[in-house]
Amino acid sequence: MAKILYIEDEQEIGSWVTAELTDKGYEVSWLTSGEQLEEQIADVDLAILDIMLPGLDGFSIGKRIKKINQDIPIIMLSARSAVEDKLEGLSFADDYVTKPFHPDELIARIEVLLRRFQKHEDMIEVGHLQIDMKTLAITNKNTQEEILLTGKQFQLFQYFLRHLNQILTKEQLYEGVWDEQFIEGDKTLMVHIRYLREKIEENPAKPVIIETIRGIGYRVKQ
Known part of the structure; x- marks a missing residue:
């Protein structure tokens, strides 16, 4: 049974969502603020956070959760x-759902994230790459050679893996990896992606691991 941490200060919505999730077999810990976060986060499988909360907002709580354990998937409501x-929200969270929403949609999104993050205990494959999600060791399946990345290349690829199949903007990537605001025209991200492709792509001139989404950003698709 997956344990879900749910933080929502509106009683009516909180009661409704908690009842729906409990009815589907999830164990739900419902809080109305982030004050007891550290006490509740230890054995959580997924967190659902409202943004407008008393005290710390959902964005701040979500970033704190990822610092405690980046392998806890987060859905922003x-x-x-x-x-x-x-x-x-998507600069750190794994999904973003706008109100109003149907409970079946929320449950479907929860199940997708739980399946994706379940793989973090094992090996995942992306194209010709095999990645140990415990150590983040990257192996070329065709040659059995380990691929070694530099610090920023490692952080950048790790960010992609945390957001598999999501289209990420240049702003999201830069702010997520460098923790600074992206300035239009800055070539830093583009240069690092070029170097990363040279390490992980079979043909860097025709990349298939890190896709360019024209006019938006990039995606690593599993």
Whole structure:
């Protein structure tokens, strides 16, 4: 049984979501703020966070959870549908659901994330790469050679792996890896992706691991 940490201060919504998730067999720990976060986070399998909360907002709580354990998937819930809010949420979280939503949609998204993060205990394969999710050792399946990355290349690829199959903007990637605001025209990210492709792609001139999504950003697709 998966344990879900749910933080929502609106009683009506909180009761409804908790009842729906419990009915589906999940163990739900419902809090109305992030004050007891450290006490609850130890054995959590997934966190669902509202953004507008008393005290620390959902963004701050989510970032704190990822610092404690980056392998806890996070779903942000919010009535705020602006692109800026979604981008901020997805810079660290794994999904973003806007209110109102159907409970079946939320449950489907929970199941997708639980399946994806279950793999973190094992090996995953992306193209010709085999990745040990415990050590993040990367092996070329065709040659059985280990691929060694530099510090920033490692951080960048790790960020992609945490957001498998998601299209990530340049802003998300830069802010997620360098922890600084992206400035339009800065070539740092592009240079690091080129170097990373030279390490992990069979043909860096025709990359298939790190896809370029024209006009938006990049994606690593499993």
